[in-house]
Amino acid sequence: MCEGRENFKVAVRVRPRLPNEVPSGFLQCVEADLVHNTVVANKPILKKASSRIGIDDFGEFVRPEPSQTQSFTYDVVLGKDSSQQDVFLRCASDIVKSVINGYNGSIIASGQTSSGKTYTIAGTKEEPGIIPRAAQIIFSQIGSYSNPAGQYLVRTSYLQIYNEKISDLLEPSRENLKIREDGCGGVFVETLSEHVVRDAEEIMALIKRGTRLRATNVTRMNKESSRSHAVFTIIIEHGKDDGHGGMAVTIGKLRLVDLAGSERLDVDAESKLQEETKNINVSLHNFTKVVTALTTPGVKYIPYRDSKLTRILQDCLGGNCKTTMIATIAPTSECYIETINTLKFAKRAKNIRNIAQVNEDMSEKALISSYQSEIKRLKLQLQERSSGTDIDYIKLLQERQEEQREKEEVKTKLEMQQKLADEAQAEKTKLISRIRELEDKSLCGLSVPGGASKRGASW
Numbered sequence: 332m333c334e335g336r337e338n339f340k341v342a343v344r345v346r347p348r349l350p351n352e353v354p355s356g357f358l359q360c361v362e363a364d365l366v367h368n369t370v371v372a373n374k375p376i377l378k379k380a381s382s383r384i385g386i387d388d389f390g391e392f393v394r395p396e397p398s399q400t401q402s403f404t405y406d407v408v409l410g411k412d413s414s415q416q417d418v419f420l421r422c423a424s425d426i427v428k429s430v431i432n433g434y435n436g437s438i439i440a441s442g443q444t445s446s447g448k449t450y451t452i453a454g455t456k457e458e459p460g461i462i463p464r465a466a467q468i469i470f471s472q473i474g475s476y477s478n479p480a481g482q483y484l485v486r487t488s489y490l491q492i493y494n495e496k497i498s499d500l501l502e503p504s505r506e507n508l509k510i511r512e513d514g515c516g517g518v519f520v521e522t523l524s525e526h527v528v529r530d531a532e533e534i535m536a537l538i539k540r541g542t543r544l545r546a547t548n549v550t551r552m553n554k555e556s557s558r559s560h561a562v563f564t565i566i567i568e569h570g571k572d573d574g575h576g577g578m579a580v581t582i583g584k585l586r587l588v589d590l591a592g593s594e595r596l597d598v599d600a601e602s603k604l605q606e607e608t609k610n611i612n613v614s615l616h617n618f619t620k621v622v623t624a625l626t627t628p629g630v631k632y633i634p635y636r637d638s639k640l641t642r643i644l645q646d647c648l649g650g651n652c653k654t655t656m657i658a659t660i661a662p663t664s665e666c667y668i669e670t671i672n673t674l675k676f677a678k679r680a681k682n683i684r685n686i687a688q689v690n691e692d693m694s695e696k697a698l699i700s701s702y703q704s705e706i707k708r709l710k711l712q713l714q715e716r717s718s719g720t721d722i723d724y725i726k727l728l729q730e731r732q733e734e735q736r737e738k739e740e741v742k743t744k745l746e747m748q749q750k751l752a753d754e755a756q757a758e759k760t761k762l763i764s765r766i767r768e769l770e771d772k773s774l775c776g777l778s779v780p781g782g783a784s785k786r787g788a789s790w
C-alpha cells in the first residue's frame with residue numbers, strides 16, 4: 332500500500348500564446364519556472380482607465396510592480412516549450428505503469444476554457460496527448476495476451492456528463508445513465524458499455540468514434556469548446572497462475588478526465604450556450620467544494636453526492652487512486668482573473684491525500700476470469716465432441732465397408748446373370764437362324780428323299 336502525498340500530485344501547464352493572441356499585444360501575465368516548479372502571475376495594470384479587460388484593450392497593459400506578483404509552487408510545472416512527451420513523462424507515465432500493476436490511476440485536466448485541457452489529454456494527430464501515449468505504453472508493456480508473466484485483458488469505456496446527464500459516447504442510444512453503488516463502497520455507471528481492445532490502434536479508433544459525439548460549441552474563447560466533462564477509462568486485468576490450479580487477478584483502472592472549461596457567463600450568448608455555461612460552472616463549483624472539504628482540517632463530510640462528476644471521480648479525489656491533476660492555464664492578461672483562480676485552486680488541491688493499493692483478489696469481478704471459465708467450458712465441449720466424432724467415424728467406416736462389400740456382391744451376381752442371359756440370347760439367336768435356314772430350304776422345294784414334295788402334293 333502507498334500512502335500520502337505521492338498519490339495525489341498537482342501539475343500546472345502554461346500553454347503558449349496562440350497565433351490569434353500574439354499580434355494583439357496582450358502581455359504574457361504568467362511565467363513558468365520549470366527548475367523550481369513555480370508559476371509567477373503578474374497582475375496586469377491598465378495604463379488607461381478602461382471599463383473592461385478584453386480584446387479591445389490590447390496594448391493597454393503595463394508591467395506590474397513586484398508587489399503585484401504572486402508565486403505558486405507545485406509538484407510539476409510545464410511551460411510554453413514543454414512538449415507533449417514532457418507532459419506525459421512528468422505527469423502520466425508512472426501512473427500508467429502503476430495501473431498495469433493493478434493500481435487505480437487518474438489524470439484530470441482542469442482549468443479555464445481554451446487553456447489546453449483537451450490538447451493535454453487527447454492532443455492532436457500531429458501532437459498526440461496523454462491518451463494515445465498511455466495506450467502505446469500499455470500495449471508495449473503487456474506485450475501480448477499470452478505473456479509469460481500472465482494474461483492481460485484490456486477494456487475501455489467513454490462517457491460524458493453534459494448538463495448533469497451521463498451519456499455513453501460509444502453507444503449513443505444510452506443516455507441519462509444512472510450511477511449505482513457497487514456494494515464495496517464504490518460506484519459504477521449502469522449500462523455503460525465496455526469494449527475489449529487488443530492494441531493501441533483499437534483504443535484510438537474508440538476515442539475517435541466517441542469524441543465525434545462529445546458536446547462542443549463555438550464560444551467567445553474557443554471555436555471548439557468542450558461543453559461536457561469527458562471520462563475515458565482503461566481497465567487492465569492481469570491474471571496469473573495462483574499455484575493452486577486457479578487464477579490470481581489484479582484489476583487496474585486508469586481514468587483520463589477532460590473537464591469542461593470554466594468561463595464567465597456571456598450574457599450576449601444564445602440561451603443554449605448560457606445554459607451549458609451555467610451547468611458547467613455549477614458542476615465545477617461542486618468539484619471545488621469537494622477539493623475544499625478534502626483539504627480543510629477537521630471536515631469529515633465530503634459532498635461527493637452533490638454532482639455526478641464528483642460521484643464518478645470519488646476514488647480519484649481522496650480515495651484509492653494515484654492521481655495527477657493537471658491545471659492548464661492560458662498565459663495572456665485577458666485571462667488573469669481565471670488564471671489566479673486556477674492557480675489558487677491547484678495550490679489547495681496539493682493538500683489532498685490519496686491512499687493507493689493494488690486491487691488484488693479480483694477474480695470474481697474480472698472479465699478475464701469469466702473468459703477463462705468460458706474457454707475451459709468450450710474446450711471441454713470440444714473434447715467431448717472430438718471423442719464423439721471418433722466413434723462415429725469408425726462406425727461410419729465399418730458401415731461404408733459393409734455397403735461396399737454388398738455392392739460388389741450384387742455387381743458380381745449381376746455380371747453372372749448378364750453373362751448367362753447373353754449366352755442364352757446367343758443360343759436363341761443361333762436356333763432361330765437355324766430354323767429360318769431350314770424353313771427357307773423347305774420353301775425352295777427340296778425333295779424329300781423317299782416321297783412327293785408337300786407343295787407338289789397340294790397342286
Ligand SMILES: Nc1ncnc2c1ncn2[C@@H]1O[C@H](COP(=O)(O)OP(=O)(O)OP(=O)(O)O)[C@@H](O)[C@H]1O
Pocket residue numbers: 345346347349442443444445446447448449450451553555556557558590591592593659
Ligand atoms: N500547449 C499547447 N501548445 C500548443 N497549442 C495549444 C496548447 N494548449 C492548447 N493549445 C491550443 O489552444 C486551443 C485551445 O485548447 P483546448 O481546446 O485544448 O482548450 P480546452 O481547455 O480544452 O478548452 P475548452 O474548455 O473550451 O474545451 C487549441 O487550438 C489547442 O490546439
